[in-house]
Amino acid sequence: AAQELRDYEPHLAPGLAGAAFYPQDAQVQPMLVVAHLLRLARAHGAEVRTRTGVTGFLRDGSRVTGVRTTAGDLPAGAVLNATGTWAGDVAALAGVHVPVLPRRGFVLVTQPMPPRTIRHKVYAAEYVGDVASSDAALQTSPVVEGTGSGTILIGASRERVGFDRTFSPRAAGALAAKAIALFPMLRDVRAMRTYLGFRPYCPDHLPVIGPDPRAPGLWHACGHEGAGIGLSAGTGRLVAQALTGRTPDLDLKPFAPDRFPAPDRSSGTGFPGAGSAATEEGRR
Template sequence: MSSSTARADVVIVGAGVVGAATAYFAALVGLSVIVVERGSIASGTSSRCEGNVLVSDKEVGPELELSLYSQRVWREDLAEYADLWEFESKGGLVVARSESSMRALADLVAHQRTLGIRADMIDDIAGVRALEPYINPALAGGAFYPDDAQVQPLLATHQLLRLAREHGAQVRTRTAVHGILTSGGRAEGVETSAGRISAGAVINCAGPWSGELAALAGVHLPVLPRRGFVLVTEPVPVTVHHKVYAAEYVGDVASSDAGLQVSPVVEGTPSGTILMGASRERVGFDRTFSADAVARIAASGLGLFPALRDVGVQRAYSGFRPYCPDHLPAIGEDARMPGLWHAAGHEGAGVGLSVGTGKLLAQALRGEQTDLDLAPFRPDRLEGVAAA
């Protein structure tokens, strides 16, 4: 190991999309930044997800507020770069199978609209099929969210880091963090496989591994991996125009059940392939292929789009979403270890929430009042919460 010591205002651990966004906004405001990543850029969750930028799947509360804020950052602060990460404002269509599901969806939409979310109820299947001609005609209706969007997550991560480099940030891949440097109860840098990096702030952006990184500083952060599979079909003439999912998906995302859950999510891609999800289960970092999960995803997807029944599956992939027991990410400085900051636990919303998280952290690092109150996301709220 090298004995060299580097210095920066901020050292960010993790080169996924959250770390990349944080690096960009921190560098943009003049902070010196070093990003360290034990693998390659976007080699974890950010390379194994769909790139959702959604408001429709958020229940009312702090995460929805962060989602709305992040939407503005994507669409306004970063508008000039939209083509770099293939920002596509495709809209989201949430569908209901029964009249009782329609009533629950209507209540959610009514509440969301009071918060500024654009959403329109579609009271019958004819209206739904006007948006998605191939959708199951047995559905009761749905709701359309015009602001739901998509980015290509690998491109977003790489391009945000490129922009960060243009503002002076350094990115060091194949560099593992072995310890957190502390003095007087404060984090002051990291010990890596390439030497020490001293910094005024250490930011934990390690995704599903954030709990392990926090433990190096003696801090409890109950972020756990939640495995999910996605299916990719062969290119087909059947076109899915929007991100389409069942109303039950919102409740499943907010569930704390450790067992396998599957709720249908279907969308098309510019190449003509169809993506099908979504499953979630807590099995640690087990990468084993699950035939059960994949079969249930396929079946649930066909429930939305029966026309896909004879379409071949080209591949399936899985990734680990960083799950937090109360379904809110940890964002901000850790009161238990000053100097240690976290941007972790975004679960399946990390891509969409990344830029809002990064901009807010940059404001907080400079001691400014943040655009959004970070108190609901404070890391110390998780002290004593079991990581199970």
């Protein structure tokens, strides 16, 4: 209720109608999670090869039997395409269409503030609509959260501009204005820096999970957009179950890799293939 809002967030703007509180909401630091997963993988016998680019696939007829890399060929009983924003480019090397595209987003980082200045991760209702939108143009909705070091993170923006890493004053200005509308005290807080990333966007907003019948032996786990870190453990479990012949906990049909129509190449449009400029970086 409106009268309870300031008990949760004392600095929220007055006049807000109400909010929903998610007491079980949790967050992780992605880099620490990846480091831990790498430790677990190595402990279970996995070999991790960094700075090794995938250049193609080994084939036996239509079946994928491994990958070609800059460090040599790697035969495999199954190959999993889990390359995030570049998953579409990697799929194209196998001759299959998986329309994963980059969706750029910026985050502002403020100067350090006293602890618990912002107590929760707070976002406006339009954030949900922006996530579900297929619009390629810039969209911004306020997402504001504090960190353990005292800095405040301000998002979120979405736009499909390929892998363009150019700073966008328009996006940063919109983020700042909407964050100030939600927390007026931020008007007097200095932004120290910005950073950006690319979410792996799928046109129907569902991830791509499971075997690819167009290239037997090739599996996919990609296209989660901004939810990948949260859905990674569940996706890994589903893939492991399916790969080992068990019945997955969740039906994989809605996430089938071949659910998308083939691109119209006659018009010169459609999905960019393996020759796009950022491909090599993404395959490492």
